[in-house]
Structure formats: C-alpha cells, structure tokens
Amino acid sequence: MNYNNTLNWMFSQLPMYQRQGATAFKKDLTNALALSKHLNFPEKKFKTIHVAGTNGKGSSSHMIASVLQEAGYKVGLYTSPHLKDFRERIKINGKEVKKIDVINFIKKNRDFLSENKLSFFEMTVGLAFDCFAKQQVDVAVIEVGLGGRLDSTNIITPEVSVITNIGLDHTQFLGETLPEIAFEKAGVIKTNVPVVIGEFQIETFPIFEGIAKEKNAPLFLASKNDNSNYKTDLKGSYQINNLKTVVKTIEVLKSNGFNISEEHINNGLLHVVKNTGLLGRWQIINEQPKVICDTGHNKEGLMYVLNQLQKEEFNKLHFIFGVVNDKELKDILPLFPKEAVYYFCKPDIPRGLDASELQQKCMPFGLKGAIYSSVQTAYKSALESALKSDLIFIGGSTFVVAEVV
16 A cells, blocks of 8 residues: 555545545544554653633644744644544654554554544554654644543543633534533543633633532642743734643643743744644735635634734735635625625535635525635635735635645
C-alpha cells in the first residue's frame, strides 16, 4: 500500500465524521482503550496537555505547542480536522509525520482495526499516540475532537486540562443547552490535575466548579488575566481570549516544573504559524484585492469573525459562502452582512449543503448572490469581479477554506 491507498482505506473502511457527520459519531471509549492496550499504551510514555472547547481550541493548541517548542521541548501536536493533508493532524515540532509512518501503522495494525470496527477518528488518535511515543516527544498537546467526556483522546492523564469556552455547537451529540455541553467538555477534567477555563457563562461556571471540586482539580480562570503585554502572530481580535487561556496554561505548566522563560513565551506567541504551520485562522491569502479566509463556522466563532470583518476597510465585500448540511442556519444567518455580494457554493464533501439550497435559505435573511458549481469557481469569479479596494472573504465551513488555502 502506498500513502494514497492507505488514506483511501482509512477514509472508506469506516465512518469519518469530517465527511459523513452523525453516522460516524461514537459515544464510547471502549475502542480507544482497546487500541491503546493493543499498542502497549503509547499515551503513557510522554506528558500531555489536553485542550477542549467549542471555539479556539485549535488556535490555543498551536500557541501552546509553539511556546513549548521555543522552550526547547520536543513537542507532539494532535489536532483535527485537517485542511489539505491528513498528516496536518499529527505533527512533531511543527513537522508533519512522515507518510511512511502512516503507511506502516495501518499495515501493521490493519487486522486489529478492521476486526474491532474502529472509527476513522479512533484509529487516527491511536496513530498519533503511537508516533509520539516512538519519536520520544517530551510533551504532546492533544486537541479534543468532539465534546470531551467520551472523545477518543480522553484516555490520557494530562499535566493540565484546558477548556477554552462553551457554545452551542454539535448539539445533536453534546446536548441542547450550555450546561449540558459544559458537562461533556468538563469530562476532560481529571482527578488532581489542574484545569484552565478560558471563558465561561453564568450557566456553565457551576458545572466546571462542581466537577473540579469533585475531582480535587485546581481550577484556574484565564479570563481574569491581564495579558496586554503579550502579542501573537495569529490575526483577528478574537485571538485575545485564546491568548489569555494560553498564558494561564503556561503559568500552570511552569508551576508544575516546566522550564519556560518570558522570552520563550513571547517568541512562541509571535511565531505560531512558523513553528506549527497553522492554517485557516484569519489567513490573508491575497492583497489587492485583499482575500481573507477563516474556519470559524458555529454561532460563537462566526460572531468573532464577522465582528473582525467589520473592522476592515474596503469598498465592497464579496463573500464566498458554503456550509455543511447539518448546520443550524437559522442561528447564524442573522449575523451575516446584508450589504455583501454572496457567492454560494458547496464544499466538496458528502456533508456539503447544495449551493442552490443554501441560496434559498439565505434569501429570507436578505443575503443575495449567485450559485457556483464549486468553491474554486466561486473564488475565481470573485477575483474577476472585485476591484483592488474590495475585500473577498471565504468562510462558513472548514471545508470551504480547505479548498483555497
């Protein structure tokens, strides 16, 4: 099997949430624990930091990894989903794992993976832990895939748990209310392990406080921090909250014996993209006309992104917009600027919502534009139509952004 054949087997053999949605979601740690045992418990061979939350967990994970790299640690980084290449999910010191590592893992464990009917996400988490153990990383930053309590990553006992914030996303799996979702996210809180909470609401704080107390986990609130002295190369004013969460997390790690200086923190925060290769967060991919893309896709994430968009100076806004078919559009469409020209398109995955259906659902909200056969066709049309003083924004879904970065 070559690399592409291996990926095709992984993608087609078992459900994959990224592509198929609800049918791929599994609320159970049985398989993750079984694979860990089969691999001789690789996650026990290095230190970890566990990052959960509705928004900001990807950016925060990359920031933490960047700071640790600057401090001289060999750092594993596991995140999801990927934008271009599957190996973006598993990095060591900012470098994607080798294709041969992916091939060999599947080749060696294929029978076990098939017999036990592991999901795509479960096998990917196992692959990440196996790679980190074999490469002898000092510490790995592990981003939760979905939820927390029953997420496949939740077999680790980290140095610190992090919950960035709580919003209404994936409600079909995690619950319909903020407290219900907070309970699922708080599942990453472990006995005697410190937990950092980024942002919280009146409804969610008692959940965090109660579970932390029950597990004797020291609780730290990042929102009380004044981090005005720190800057990051990640663009977008919404990174301010992530910055607070990261700095508080680093403080906790320092108190637990990690050797991290102020210089390491400053350099790490200023070189996140260079150190980790992060894509798709308020990423400027063209000038004149300015083209910005961002992977924000739920209500809270889009509120931050669209607020940031209002701060930009431009003559006319061209908005390339596509979503997945399980998106609660009635919650997000009122946030969108009515004065923009929309380019409706469907991301190239089975879960993508048909562009004509998206156009129909947008019309009652005063969002007008034409239908395009693909993201690339929409982007090409926007580039041809836009003046140098205009702005093109690409978003609505991670999968739309993936087709242009």
